[in-house]
Amino acid sequence: SQQGEEDPQALSIQEGENATMNCSYKTSINNLQWYRQNSGRGLVHLILIRSNEREKHSGRLRVTLDTSKKSSSLLITASRAADTASYFCATLKNNQGGKLIFGQGTELSVKP
C-alpha cells in the first residue's frame, strides 16, 4: 500500500512554465525523496530532503517539506520538453533500512 498520495495525477504545461507537484504522506519519516521515471523505465533519483530540513534546491528543482502537514512539494522551474516524465515521491521511515514507500506519481507533460 502507498504511504501517501500525489497531486495532481497529471499535469500538462508549456515549455518555460513552472511545474509544481505535491505529495502527502501518513506517518513520521526519516527523509523524503523524489524520483523521475521516463516511459516505464528505471527511476532516476532527483533529490532527497531529510525530516529536519524545510527546503532544498538542486539546479532547476526546489523541494519543500512540511512535517507538521506531512506534505512535500517539488517545483521544476523553466520546464523543458525533456522534463516530460512521471515523478514520484518516496518516503523512508526510521529503522526501515532501504524500504522506500512510493506515492502514485504525477505524470508531467511539457509541450514544446
Next chain:
Amino acid sequence: KAGVTQTPRYLIKTRGQQVTLSCSPISGHRSVSWYQQTPGQGLQFLFEYFSETQRNKGNFPGRFSGRQFSNSRSEMNVSTLELGDSALYLCASSYSGGAEEQYFGPGTRLTVT
C-alpha cells in the same frame, strides 16, 4: 562506475510457471531492494537484502522470494505465476540502504499469459 543492471529485460511466462530475475548492484553497494510496479498498484516494495540477509519485507505472498550473494548480486524468484504478477520489476541498490538515495536498474518487464 557501471550502473545497476537487471537481466533479463523482458520475459514472457505462462501461468503456473516460475521465474528468476537477476540484479547486479553498483560496485561497493551492499543493499539491494526490489519493487514491483503495476498500473493499478503503483510502485510497491517487495524486499530488501543487505549483506546476504533479508532486512525488510513488503506485503507480498510467499510465492515471492529472493536472495543475495556474497558479491551483493541479488535474485528474486516468483513461483506459481499468476496473471496479476505481470509487472515491471525494479531493483535498486545503495551503499547501506539507510537514509540515502537509491540507484535503480532499468527493470525487468514480466508478462504472464
